Amino acid sequence: MHGSNNARAGLIMPGTILLGSRYYQEIAPDVALDKAELVSMNQTVSVPAGKFSGVIQMNETSDLEPGIEEVNLHAPGIGQVIDNELVLVKYGYLK
Numbered sequence: 118m119h120g121s122n123n124a125r126a127g128l129i130m131p132g133t134i135l136l137g138s139r140y141y142q143e144i145a146p147d148v149a150l151d152k153a154e155l156v157s158m159n160q161t162v163s164v165p166a167g168k169f170s171g172v173i174q175m176n177e178t179s180d181l182e183p184g185i186e187e188v189n190l191h192a193p194g195i196g197q198v199i200d201n202e203l204v205l206v207k208y209g210y211l212k
Contacts, residue, residue, distance in 0.1 A: 122145070122146070122148075123145075123146050124144060124145040124146075124148070125144040125145075126144070127140070127141045127142040127143045127144050127151070128140050128141070128142060129142055130191070131155075134155060134158055134173060135155065136155055136156075136157075136158055137154070137155065137156075138154070138155050139152060139153070139154045139155075140152065140153060142177070147181075148181075149179070149181070150179055150180035150181050151177060151178075151179045152177065152178050152179065152180070153175045153176070153177045153189075154175065154176050154177075154178075155173060155174070155175055156174050156175070156176050157172075157173065157174035158171075158173055158174075159171060159172075160172040160173075160174055160190065162190055162192065162198055162199065164198050164199065164204040164205050164206070165204060165205070165206040165207075166195075166198065166204075166205040166206055166207055166208050169192035169193075169195060169198055171192070171193050172190050172191065172192050172193075172198065173190065173191045173193075174188065174189070174190050175188075175189045175190075175191065176188055176189075177189060187200070187201045188201060189201070195208055196208075
């Protein structure tokens with residue numbers, strides 16, 4: 118929680134996408150120090166839920182887990198379509 122034990126708010130997705138930008142997603146010393154870097158802004162990705170263009174790729178790392186990198190892909194108007202090995206299989210509105 119922001120303000121507890123030196124924790125500060127992070128950023129999950131910036132409002133303005135700038136290629137190469139880096140930022141902390143979580144800042145809680147000794148608990149979570151997750152970082153993201155925007156490495157691509159115009160990918161086309163096919164997953165079971167469909168084919169998406171203009172996809173943003175974020176590579177995520179943590180200061181607490183050196184050497185581990187996760188790849189996440191986000192489609193405009195949809196959200197996350199790939200999270201490492203997990204892929205979006207369906208999306209839509211609840212009835």
